[in-house]
Amino acid sequence: MSFFELIHEDKNTGARAGIMHTDHGDIPTPVFMPVGTQASVKTLDQTDLLTLNPKIILANNYHLHLRPGEDLIAQAGGLHKFMHWDRPILTDSGGFQVFSLGIQKELKGQQGKLVKIGEDGVHFRSHIDGSDHLFTPESAIECQHKIGADIIMAFDECTPDGADLKYTKEAMERTHRWAVRCVEEHKKNTSYHGYRQFLFGIIQGANHEEFRQESAKYITGLDFDGIAIGGESIGYNMEATENILKWVMPFIPKDKPRYTMGVGLDPADLLKVVAGGADMFDCVAPTRLARHGMVFVSTKQDPKRRLNIKNSAFTKDFSPISEDCTCLTCKNYTRAYLHHLFNAQELSALRLATIHNIHFMLDLMRQAREAILEDRYAEFLKSY
């Protein structure tokens, strides 16, 4: 059986429904992947997760390499056993972290160059203790083998959109050379823990059509199991994201899953990239926003699709966050109670809001998939 199975393409949009088969279970697409960077979806435990029923979650190679270290996770029998989650997991390679943490440190004006990019790989300093580390395409893959996620990512360089053409091109070409090395390294052992690991390549090229197309051609030409679209604007600047998808999609074979990295700040963003042909996406927003008191609601309830439950307007609002939501939070608690929990800084506030937001995203994708299978995705998109 092939890794990815394309089930149906919507007749009026680029949206598609499929299934990814892994040794830890099947993943129906389109799929939203909750983020659990440090082997934990913040505020939830795996019992909560089973109730929410995501088909796959994310973790991060950068964070897990620094703490507790890939060798310890390997010793535990792999990430699934370590964190007691026997469903599919995807790890990001850490390319984005090296980039984003570097940017943050530079903005703070901290001393020294914290990230040094060379042909071989990236030298970076740990945000935890300042120690020196090196990620090469080979070491990033080896780390991910030991950690043992079902889907692992190529080590790439995420260039800022503001970078000049020359640098953007250099970085993209370096990402391409690294992609070849990632594929080579991965071939050495595609089942470190006894089950199959799938490798995804990442298209870069910032907001330049020619670069994006060149990158799409190059990355799809390599032996990757899936194709990701990365970059600073993806998920952040939705207009740019939609354009990039248009440029890139014609070059990606239909029999490979497509992953737009970091999309989901607004639930509606998921629907847009699905229309553009994406199958997978992850975003820290649903969980982070939840911890900050922002809960998702439908367009009918609020034009911005989210409520700040900490606002005084909810002090005496004894209705659930969303009337038609079936999550644990909405079934059992009121806005007023959530408001109170946030106000009183009770930890359960974070968990209950997180449960709601993740449920919201997963349910939205369930509806999207149904709509695709019935060729009414265009209407669904419009009605949202």
Next chain:
RNA sequence: UCCGAGGUAGCGCAGCGGUAGCGCAGUUGGCUGUUAACCAAUUGGUCGUGGGUCCGAAUCCCACCCUCGGAG
């Protein structure tokens, strides 16, 4: 009753001659392949009361009121 300390934003405090600030709370924003239970902005005050000195007083002087210690 005496002695001491003190009364400044809702609370805790700083300012001690040039017409008021900070923290918290309150209110409102912002969150990209998570260094984020985070970050940012912002509303609140005839400085206990009355008088005096001074060009000018939260700040110096006097009286009174109140609070908290200690003594009796």
